[in-house]
Amino acid sequence: MIGTPDLLPFLQTARALAQQAGDELLRFRRDHVVRAESKGRRRELVTAADRAAERIVVQGLLAAFPDHGVLAEEGVLTTQGVASKQSDWTWIVDPLDGTTNYVHGLVHFAVAIALAFRNEPVVGVVHAPALGDTFFGAKGHGAFRSGGDGVQQRLAVSPTDEFADALLATGFSYNRNEPGRDDNTGHIRAILPHCRDLRRLGSAELDLCYVAAGVYDGYWERYLAPYDVAAGAVFVREAGGRVTDWKGGEDWLFGEQVCATNGRLHSELLQKLAT
Numbered sequence: 696m697i698g699t700p701d702l703l704p705f706l707q708t709a710r711a712l713a714q715q716a717g718d719e720l721l722r723f724r725r726d727h728v729v730r731a732e733s734k735g736r737r738r739e740l741v742t743a744a745d746r747a748a749e750r751i752v753v754q755g756l757l758a759a760f761p762d763h764g765v766l767a768e769e770g771v772l773t774t775q776g777v778a779s780k781q782s783d784w785t786w787i788v789d790p791l792d793g794t795t796n797y798v799h800g801l802v803h804f805a806v807a808i809a810l811a812f813r814n815e816p817v818v819g820v821v822h823a824p825a826l827g828d829t830f831f832g833a834k835g836h837g838a839f840r841s842g843g844d845g846v847q848q849r850l851a852v853s854p855t856d857e858f859a860d861a862l863l864a865t866g867f868s869y870n871r872n873e874p875g876r877d878d879n880t881g882h883i884r885a886i887l888p889h890c891r892d893l894r895r896l897g898s899a900e901l902d903l904c905y906v907a908a909g910v911y912d913g914y915w916e917r918y919l920a921p922y923d924v925a926a927g928a929v930f931v932r933e934a935g936g937r938v939t940d941w942k943g944g945e946d947w948l949f950g951e952q953v954c955a956t957n958g959r960l961h962s963e964l965l966q967k968l969a970t
């Protein structure tokens with residue numbers, strides 16, 4: 696259904712590993728009291744489940760693709776925040792996007808795996824085990840949802856073209872009270888009065904999936920890391936939407952500013968983010 700001879704094996708491996716890691720997240724939360732540790736800032740959490748899921752994914756990727764780099768959030772088998780090797784191909788892994796939701800017993804959390812070719816994500820999988828939803832896609836071949844509700848769908852962004860009709864989403868970074876950091880409340884004041892409504896579900900990767908699926912018309916957030924956005928961005932582009940930084944440029948993967956929309960509302964959302 697999807698993929699070229701080049702990208703299909705990558706996608707298949709990523710889907711299998713995301714499934715295994717997602718099963719581990721569910722098993723862990725069923726069998727243990729989840730203890731959250733702070734990653735420095737008190738509100739920035741990590742759990743043994745993040746680490747167990749990352750081990751499954753990274754071990755699998757290193758074994759399957761020894762020539763590729765792996766950049767993983769928790770640094771369990773690799774150095775944190777650093778690709779394991781220099782390569783044109785880098786896997787970008789968030790073993791548990793939405794850790795706060797996971798810790799508090801909410802269902803919006805996901806395993807996210809992307810493959811970037813020269814820093815451009817070209818393959819993505821976002822698996823939300825508690826929802827039973829898997830989003831997957833590859834550049835040039837579309838993006839899809841295999842749903843826990845039994846629905847298999849090709850993703851397409853919404854047709855909304857009036858800002859007043861838009862359901863938007865955002866997030867709050869862990870950077871909040873640090874001096875000089877933008878806590879997003881100014882943007883919310885600039886945007887909320889002009890759109891239909893706003894959501895904050897707590898997983899950036901799932902937020903991007905919902906833009907790709909036409910559920911949200913747009914999404915913005917600051918201070919995210921590549922593993923929070925790489926996979927979902929593949930789907931938004933394949934579904935006909937736009938992903939940029941806040942200036943409308945390409946520095947959204949490492950630039951800590953992401954704006955994703957159905958395309959029609961992109962310039963208006965960027966304008967509001969600039970105010």
Ligand code: LIP
Nearest residue numbers: 792793794866867868897898899
């Ligand atoms: C989190 C997100 C959340 C975002 C946070 C954080 P984590 O990722 O996806 O939506 O607002 O800033 O990055 O820490 O759960 O992997």
